[in-house]
Amino acid sequence: MRAFSNLFTAIDQTTSTNEKIDAIVRYFEIADAKDAIWSVALLTGKRPKRTVKTGELWEWCAELLNIPTWLMAESYHIVGDLAETITLLLPANADLKEYALHEVLYALIDLNGKDIKERQDYITHMWQHLSPAELFVFNKLITGGFRMGVSDKIIIKALAKHFSIDENIVAHRLTGSWDAKTTSLTESVAAEDGNSDISKPYPFYLAYPLETPPQELGDISEWQIERKYDGIRGQIIVRDSQLFIWSRGEDLLTEKFIEFHSLPGILPNGTVIDGEILPVKDGKILPFNVMQTRIGRKNVTKKALQEAPLVMMCYDIIEHEGVDLRHLSMQERRLLLEELIANAKQASAEIPLLLSPLVHATGWEEVANERSLSREYNCEGLMLKRKDSVYKTGRRRGDWWKWKVDPLSIDGVLIYAQRGHGRRANLYTDFTFAVWDGEELVPFAKAYSGLTDKELLEADNWIKKNTTDKFGPVRSVIPDQVFEIGFEGINPSPRHKSGIALRFPRILRWRKDKSAKEANTKADLLELLKAQL
Amino acid sequence: MIAFDNKGIYCAQAGIYIDPWQPVDKAIITHAHSDHARIGMGSYLAHHLSVPVMKFRLGADINIQGTGYGEIIEINGVKISLHPAGHIWGSAQVRLEYKGEVWLVSGDYKLQDDGISTPFEPVKCNSFITESTFGLPIYNFPAPQLVHDDINNWWRQNKEEGKNSVLLAYALGKAQRVINKLDPAIGNIFTHGAVDNVNALYTATGATLPNTRRITHETDRKEIQGAMIIAPPSASNTSWLRKLEPYRLGVCSGWMQLRGTRRRQGADRGFVLSDHADWEQLNTAIKDTAAENVYVTHGYKALYAKWLKEEYHLNATEVETLYVGEQADDTVDLEPSNTDNNEGIQ
Numbered sequence: 070m071r072a073f074s075n076l077f078t079a080i081d082q083t084t085s086t087n088e089k090i091d092a093i094v095r096y097f098e099i100a101d102a103k104d105a106i107w108s109v110a111l112l113t114g115k116r117p118k119r120t121v122k123t124g125e126l127w128e129w130c131a132e133l134l135n136i137p138t139w140l141m142a143e144s145y146h147i148v149g150d151l152a153e154t155i156t157l158l159l160p161a162n163a164d165l166k167e168y169a170l171h172e173v174l175y176a177l178i179d180l181n182g183k184d185i186k187e188r189q190d191y192i193t194h195m196w197q198h199l200s201p202a203e204l205f206v207f208n209k210l211i212t213g214g215f216r217m218g219v220s221d222k223i224i225i226k227a228l229a230k231h232f233s234i235d236e237n238i239v240a241h242r243l244t245g246s247w248d249a250k251t252t253s254l255t256e257s258v259a260a261e262d263g264n265s266d267i268s269k270p271y272p273f274y275l276a277y278p279l280e281t282p283p284q285e286l287g288d289i290s291e292w293q294i295e296r297k298y299d300g301i302r303g304q305i306i307v308r309d310s311q312l313f314i315w316s317r318g319e320d321l322l323t324e325k326f327i328e329f330h331s332l333p334g335i336l337p338n339g340t341v342i343d344g345e346i347l348p349v350k351d352g353k354i355l356p357f358n359v360m361q362t363r364i365g366r367k368n369v370t371k372k373a374l375q376e377a378p379l380v381m382m383c384y385d386i387i388e389h390e391g392v393d394l395r396h397l398s399m400q401e402r403r404l405l406l407e408e409l410i411a412n413a414k415q416a417s418a419e420i421p422l423l424l425s426p427l428v429h430a431t432g433w434e435e436v437a438n439e440r441s442l443s444r445e446y447n448c449e450g451l452m453l454k455r456k457d458s459v460y461k462t463g464r465r466r467g468d469w470w471k472w473k474v475d476p477l478s479i480d481g482v483l484i485y486a487q488r489g490h491g492r493r494a495n496l497y498t499d500f501t502f503a504v505w506d507g508e509e510l511v512p513f514a515k516a517y518s519g520l521t522d523k524e525l526l527e528a529d530n531w532i533k534k535n536t537t538d539k540f541g542p543v544r545s546v547i548p549d550q551v552f553e554i555g556f557e558g559i560n561p562s563p564r565h566k567s568g569i570a571l572r573f574p575r576i577l578r579w580r581k582d583k584s585a586k587e588a589n590t591k592a593d594l595l596e597l598l599k600a601q602l
Numbered sequence: 603m604i605a606f607d608n609k610g611i612y613c614a615q616a617g618i619y620i621d622p623w624q625p626v627d628k629a630i631i632t633h634a635h636s637d638h639a640r641i642g643m644g645s646y647l648a649h650h651l652s653v654p655v656m657k658f659r660l661g662a663d664i665n666i667q668g669t670g671y672g673e674i675i676e677i678n679g680v681k682i683s684l685h686p687a688g689h690i691w692g693s694a695q696v697r698l699e700y701k702g703e704v705w706l707v708s709g710d711y712k713l714q715d716d717g718i719s720t721p722f723e724p725v726k727c728n729s730f731i732t733e734s735t736f737g738l739p740i741y742n743f744p745a746p747q748l749v750h751d752d753i754n755n756w757w758r759q760n761k762e763e764g765k766n767s768v769l770l771a772y773a774l775g776k777a778q779r780v781i782n783k784l785d786p787a788i789g790n791i792f793t794h795g796a797v798d799n800v801n802a803l804y805t806a807t808g809a810t811l812p813n814t815r816r817i818t819h820e821t822d823r824k825e826i827q828g829a830m831i832i833a834p835p836s837a838s839n840t841s842w843l844r845k846l847e848p849y850r851l852g853v854c855s856g857w858m859q860l861r862g863t864r865r866r867q868g869a870d871r872g873f874v875l876s877d878h879a880d881w882e883q884l885n886t887a888i889k890d891t892a893a894e895n896v897y898v899t900h901g902y903k904a905l906y907a908k909w910l911k912e913e914y915h916l917n918a919t920e921v922e923t924l925y926v927g928e929q930a931d932d933t934v935d936l937e938p939s940n941t942d943n944n945e946g947i948q
Contacts, residue, residue, distance in 0.1 A: 081861070081865075082870060082871055083870060084868070084870070134739075136739060137912065139908075140738070140739060140905070140909060143738065143902075143905050144738050144739060144740045147738060147740065147860075147902075148740055148860060148862070149862055150861070150862070153860075153861055154740060157739075157740035157741075157742070157859065157860075158739055158740060160742070161742075489862075490862075493862060493866070494860060494861075494862030494863070495857075495860060495862060495863060496862075496866075522866065
């Protein structure tokens with residue numbers, strides 16, 4: 070625990086990527102082999118299943134410290150993180166003990182199914198024998214959400230440096246499902262692929278948003294232009310006559326997507342396609358919320374299959390006949406993809422695979438025009454990919470850009486505020502906005518992001534001075550401040566008082582120039598909804 | 603005997619306000635921070651050691667009288683005396699006694715000995731007015747010596763790695779206690795103008811501080827290599843600071859106990875060092891006064907008052923004031939800032 074909590078502290082104390090990488094490399098050098106693989110699992114978000122409930126942590130902590138639960142709750146609202154709150158509340162321990170990281174993890178996993186007394190004894194025992202830095206890590210192991218400021222990219226770089234192997238190879242080996250319990254770092258990262266896992270996806274190549282005028286990208290003939298679909302980015306893998314479907318979040322979703330289950334007979338073995346999984350009915354792409362209702366279900370009903378049949382809009386081919394194609398150019402890969410899909414269509418006309426159509430344009434003006442039509446296609450915008458680009462790992466600038474349409478927007482009045490979490494703990498940063506319905510304000514969106522740090526402080530200050538009521542962690546404020554809320558889409562929602570739900574709402578601007586009376590109305594929102602359908 | 607009105611804390615019998623925020627005839631000032639010592643009072647009474655700082659900040663021509671700790675001044679039957687609050691140089695709690703009833707106005711205080719201010723002295727009273735800046739059990743400050751050791755180690759390591767160390771600390775109070783515990787054997791110590799001005803006032807009234815140099819146009823870049831530079835929080839994100847590259851940035855504040863605040867500051871290191879009382883210190887101070895009435899001002903006043911009522915069965919009331927305590931984020935800088943007068947390195 071000590072070495073890992075020191076690593077955590079070192080990472081937490083720097084904003085420099087290189088220093089973070091160095092700290093991780095130093096840790097790998099000294100860490101016990103079992104600890105090392107677990108640390109990679111934790112840093113890449115592969116936490117074991119939780120065995121202690123939040124409520125139990127509250128109770129046990131209040132009992133151990135003999136403090137009222139209301140005081141714990143208020144403390145939590147200030148800190149914004151349960152693991153940190155408990156760490157701060159616990160007194161400094163004199164009797165420190167050494168535990169290996171993997172032992173602690175095994176012990177936590179082992180609590181599953183144990184009776185409450187045994188679980189409480191273990192947790193409170195640990196609370197009394199760890200240093201503050203270790204306590205924080207320990208509590209985080211229980212509650213999860215390790216936001217250490219370490220991206221997968223940093224881990225990959227550190228591992229590549231430690232083992233002196235190529236980053237792309239590390240990235241690929243780390244993708245997909247592996248279990249820290251049954252493997253080691255050397256096995257999972259450094260070993261040559263022998264009998265490697267056939268389900269393993271490739272790390273996705275992701276685009277940055279285009280921030281400059283497209284003209285600056287140069288000659289349009291060097292670019293492949295496609296629409297940017299709004300579904301679930303995924304990889305379809307067929308190997309050894311088996312199908313695996315991975316989402317970008319590295320969830321294995323094969324079971325949920327019944328539509329694709331016939332693919333192993335149709336696609337040749339050793340095929341990996343990158344694309345977007347979308348609901349399409351009668352040749353028309355359905356809005357994202359249709360998809361959402363489908364993936365939320367445990368069992369896919371016949372009705373759901375009929376209402377929202379899924380297809381993959383294929384963007385790219387990453388593996389063909391068992392060969393990794395990432396080093397080929399976009400143009401070469403596209404040809405192979407077209408050929409593959411054409412062959413598959415011949416084998417079976419009904420296959421749920423579509424080729425992402427190219428947007429043809431002779432100038433950037435024309436491209437801009439196509440982009441403005443995105444919503445008609447239920448698309449988010451355009452993708453610009455350099456024809457000679459290789460398939461890279463993670464989010465990279467330069468060769469691939471996403472050029473989204475400008476968000477829809479509406480002016481709302483700030484009515485409630487709540488304290489944020491993490492970096493925003495102790496500041497009122499989580500806002501609820503309302504629009505006018507006659508003389509009444511109806512809430513229509515919550516938004517957390519979009520303001521600068523400076524604006525957040527200013528808003529926090531304003532909120533504290535203009536609070537009219539407090540209920541729990543929420544403050545209601547004088548309805549006076551207007552904010553422009555941007556969003557990607559709008560859908561009907563019977564659950565909300567406003568009757569609508571927004572997709573990706575965020576704050577675009579603080580409209581200090583507007584009075585509350587000038588904010589938009591519920592009728593304006595319904596108008597936008599009508600225009601979308 | 604004491605009332606809270608829209609101008610401040612008022613003792614009608616003596617006709618005097620304590621730390622008023624509107625102009626009044628007579629004011630007793632607990633300490634020289636700008637949310638407690640404001641401009642425009644007819645006359646001021648404060649501890650001797652506060653006088654030079656107040657003259658510097660409020661004007662040399664203010665009508666101010668200095669007094670020592672424990673000296674009794676009687677006004678219209680009210681016995682008034684100042685007692686060490688341990689907050690900063692010359693900070694005082696104000697004791698007021700009339701016909702056997704004792705009130706104590708603590709201003710800002712801490713029980714930790716910071717090695718430079720006169721340490722806090724517990725005073726018995728019937729009614730106690732306390733701040734509550736860190737009035738929640740999540741605030742448990744480490745022993746100051748541990749923090750000073752951390753600061754020196756951090757400085758030493760930064761120097762080894764070819765970086766300068768910039769430490770943000772309030773110009774009045776915090777900066778001096780930090781400088782006082784720096785190890786001059788590690789390297790040169792430089793100060794921002796705002797800090798240097800206060801240092802001069804401290805040393806003129808008897809403080810001994812390690813040698814420091816003010817950063818000016820003439821400061822040689824070579825000399826700040828590996829140096830420690832002490833600046834007020836308002837220096838962050840200024841061109842003054844950027845000229846000190848390459849540096850690592852540290853922040854000294856009680857708020858650094860919270861990871862969120864620490865990360866929001868964009869600093870490399872947060873050092874938990876406060877001139878306010880943490881949870882244990884507040885509770886200890888209140889118990890030691892033996893007061894039955896407690897008035898809770900700036901901080902987590904509602905929560906802390908509730909705690910005092912439930913846990914210690916005291917008559918605890920929250921009071922609205924314009925005091926701000928330690929600022930979590932430097933939105934309102936309380937220090938006279940010299941960042942705009944081109945003092946930085948060329």
